Amino acid sequence: MNTPPQRLVHLWDATQCIGCGACVMACTATNAPEMLFREETGWQSLASNIRRIESVNGQGRPELLLVQCQHCQRAPCVKTCPFGATRHDARGLVRLDPALCAGCKYCVTSCPYNVRWMHPDQGLPMKCMGAGCLELIGQGQPPACVQACPAMARDFGDRNDPRSSVSQTLRTRRTRRLLEHLGTEPNYFVVVGS
Amino acid sequence: MSAPVDLHAQAAIAHWGWTIAWFLWFVGIAGMGSVAYVFVRRAALAYVIFGSLAVGIGLVTGHLSRWWNLPRVIFNMVVHGTTNWGSWMLIGTVLLTVHLFLALVPVLAHLECARRFRWLDWTRSLQTGTVYLGVFAGVGFMVTVYSGFLISDAAGIPLWNTALIPVLWVISSSVATIAVLELCHLFGGLDERVSHFSLRLGIGLDALKLFAVLAFLHVSLSVGSTGARLAATEMVSGRYALMTWLGVISVGILIPLALGLRTVWRGPRKPLLFVSAVSALTGALLLRAVVLLAGVFEPLA
Numbered sequence: 001m002n003t004p005p006q007r008l009v010h011l012w013d014a015t016q017c018i019g020c021g022a023c024v025m026a027c028t029a030t031n032a033p034e035m036l037f038r039e040e041t042g043w044q045s046l047a048s049n050i051r052r053i054e055s056v057n058g059q060g061r062p063e064l065l066l067v068q069c070q071h072c073q074r075a076p077c078v079k080t081c082p083f084g085a086t087r088h089d090a091r092g093l094v095r096l097d098p099a100l101c102a103g104c105k106y107c108v109t110s111c112p113y114n115v116r117w118m119h120p121d122q123g124l125p126m127k128c129m130g131a132g133c134l135e136l137i138g139q140g141q142p143p144a145c146v147q148a149c150p151a152m153a154r155d156f157g158d159r160n161d162p163r164s165s166v167s168q169t170l171r172t173r174r175t176r177r178l179l180e181h182l183g184t185e186p187n188y189f190v191v192v193g194s
Numbered sequence: 195m196s197a198p199v200d201l202h203a204q205a206a207i208a209h210w211g212w213t214i215a216w217f218l219w220f221v222g223i224a225g226m227g228s229v230a231y232v233f234v235r236r237a238a239l240a241y242v243i244f245g246s247l248a249v250g251i252g253l254v255t256g257h258l259s260r261w262w263n264l265p266r267v268i269f270n271m272v273v274h275g276t277t278n279w280g281s282w283m284l285i286g287t288v289l290l291t292v293h294l295f296l297a298l299v300p301v302l303a304h305l306e307c308a309r310r311f312r313w314l315d316w317t318r319s320l321q322t323g324t325v326y327l328g329v330f331a332g333v334g335f336m337v338t339v340y341s342g343f344l345i346s347d348a349a350g351i352p353l354w355n356t357a358l359i360p361v362l363w364v365i366s367s368s369v370a371t372i373a374v375l376e377l378c379h380l381f382g383g384l385d386e387r388v389s390h391f392s393l394r395l396g397i398g399l400d401a402l403k404l405f406a407v408l409a410f411l412h413v414s415l416s417v418g419s420t421g422a423r424l425a426a427t428e429m430v431s432g433r434y435a436l437m438t439w440l441g442v443i444s445v446g447i448l449i450p451l452a453l454g455l456r457t458v459w460r461g462p463r464k465p466l467l468f469v470s471a472v473s474a475l476t477g478a479l480l481l482r483a484v485v486l487l488a489g490v491f492e493p494l495a
Contacts, residue, residue, distance in 0.1 A: 042207030053200040055495035065200075065495055076349035082284035083267050084276040100276055102267045103259030106283050108208035109348035114200070114491035117207065123259030178494060182349070 006091040007159040008137075010128075011166050011175075012066050013191040016153035019064045024048045026148030027068075031130025032119065040117045049128035050145060051115055068145075069094060069115050069128040070178065070186030077107035077116070091158075092187060095134075098124055112179050113186075159187070201424060204351050204489045213257045215483035218341045220250030221290065222367030222478065223374060224297065225341070228334025230371050232327045237304035238383030242374055243334075244297040251290055282347050286340040293333045299326065338367045351489040352418060353425035358410045359485070365403045366446075366478045372396040373450070373474035376467050389462070393454055396474070400451040407442060407481070421492035428488045437484045446477010 028036055028048040035047035043051060053065040071094045077086045078094060085100035086107050096107075103123040108116045116125045133143040137156075141147070146154045157166035166189075169175075174193035177186045205211040224246040231239055255261055270276045278284055302308045303317040320326045342360025349355065372392045379389035414426035429438045453470035457463070 042202060051200075053495045055200070063495065067494060079278075080281050080283065080347060080349075082278055082281040082287065083271060084278050085267075099263075100267055100270055101260055102264050103261070104257075104283055105208045105210065105259065106281070106344075106348065109204055109210055109350050109489075111350045112492055113494065114202055114207065114350060118209065118259060179492065184349075 005160065007187065008071070008091045008093055008156065009159045009166055009170075009187040009189060010068065010071070011155040011157075011169055011189045011191065013151075013153040013155075013169075013173075014064070015191060015193065016151045017064065017066070017149075018151045018153075019052075020150065021052065022148040022150060023066065023145035023154060024050045024052055026144040027128070027130070027133075030132035030136070030144035032126060034121070035119070038120070042117065047117060047119075047126070049115070049117075049126060049130055065190075067113055067115055067178065068188065069111075070113055070184065070188040071128075073185035073187065074183060076110040076112065076184060080106045080110040082106065093129060094127070095129075096125065096127060098122070101125070112182055112184065200491075200495050201493050202491050203487070204491060205487050207491075208350075209257075210486055210489075212483060213253055215479060215486050217250050217254045217257070218345075218363070218482045218486075219370070219479045220246040220253065221341050222338050222363060222482075223370050224250065224293065225334040225336075225338030226364070226367040226371040227374060228293070228297070228337075229331045229368075230375060231300065231334075232331045234375065234384065234388055235300070235322065235327075236378065236384055237300075238378040238381070239375070240297070240300035240304050242378070244294075244301045247290065247294050247297050251294065282340060282343045286337070286344055289333060289337050289340050293337050296326075296330045296333055299330075335364075338364050341367075345485070350491055351425075352421035352492050353414055353489045354485070355422070356410065356413060358406065358413065362403070362406045362410060362481070365399060365406050366481050369396060369399045369403055369450070369474050370478040372399065373471035373478075376471040380464055380468055380471070386462075389467075393457055393462075393467075397451060397454040397458070400447050400454065400474070404443070404447045404451070407447070411438075419492060421490050424493070425488045425490045428490075429484055434484050434488045437480055437487075441480035442477055442484055445473045446480060450474040450477070 024046060027050050028046055031049060032047060038047055040047040050066055050068045053067060055063050057063050075094050078088060083100045083102060085097050087095060089095045101124060105125060107125050116127045119126050129143060136143055142156050146156050155166050155169060157164035159167055161167060170189060173191045175189040175191050177189060224243045227239060227243040299317050300321045302314050303321040308314050339360050342363035345354045346356060346359040372395060375384060375392045376389060378384040411426055411430055414422045428434050450470045450473050453466050
């Protein structure tokens, strides 16, 4: 695969996040406002492109994980989509073209991160980034989740640009990626320490 | 081990449930039925193959959440070449379409009312030809294999990510096809000689299917990832245990196996053959359903 000129990545700082849920709400309000008062029946939570996972670790300590489309470089959903509706754009983002989607849901079962949800009215397998956020980044603004975060725990930018804030964070902080052993090469980084 | 908090069944999110199970069952019967048609060129089997394919394709098309967008998708596919030949879904779509047209040939050849139309004579000569029969059987086998790879290629559901699924699908579809042949025999569509042969073959395939199902569960439980292990546990001792042990193993394998052995030793009895065939068909459906319904995403927490 050719390396794209840009490599847009998401970054979530688990050490800064206060778990307020502002990013989750902002995502729905920006990308699927009609779903603001409706539940995603599978996850039994707000229909959002960001999934909130709460758990308790081995020491009995509560843990929080925010997951969204990882914009994998070797995305299984791109590999399985029969009609090319899910594909990479020039910036490395995994995009969904509604015009090419027949709603087979193969991408939903192909995503190891379980971050796609079926829109009950449009029949689309929704994911980050939605149309609202794509418009925002087209205008040179950060996506809604980054703008809404009161704790500055979220960031978004070009990893190929060494001056970008995400590049600086990735250089200086300890990060991890989810299910890295699957070889999907995700572009969603979780900051776990200094 | 306590269950992770974010454990989600794919059926609740992707909605690959009973409709897809029926689809896989129908195309499995049509697929391996086409292989059987090479040896048993009877009208009843031709009708079952075509009917199964038509119903299966209808079910999967109806399951699309944006079926109304299909013309636009097909237009883009043809005009702009927006296809992904690396996707088993697209390969399957092509295979199913080709198979449907191929399955129409023997139907037209066998239909009494179609004999009035001289321009359909080619169907009667074609359906006995070696080349046609070979292609029909080959495409049928590939359709069955596709229905397995379709599942095993879905990277989000670790229970399915094993090469055993296509193998299991081929074996259980063969068992279901033999059950169809038995039913055809019982309702007068097949002679006894074919029934005897298929019965003996069925016993061997039932034993092989039992081995394959247990191997699938064993591999998932012993070396599978957390998601595969949790899903297999649901099948063995959890929510779907009844469906697995009573439906897939007892009804789907042990009953046909026992009745098959009894028939070989003591001779055929039509009510028992009927029970055996219906059990085998039910088991093939429940196998697909339980594998689909038990599938969960890999827990991230």
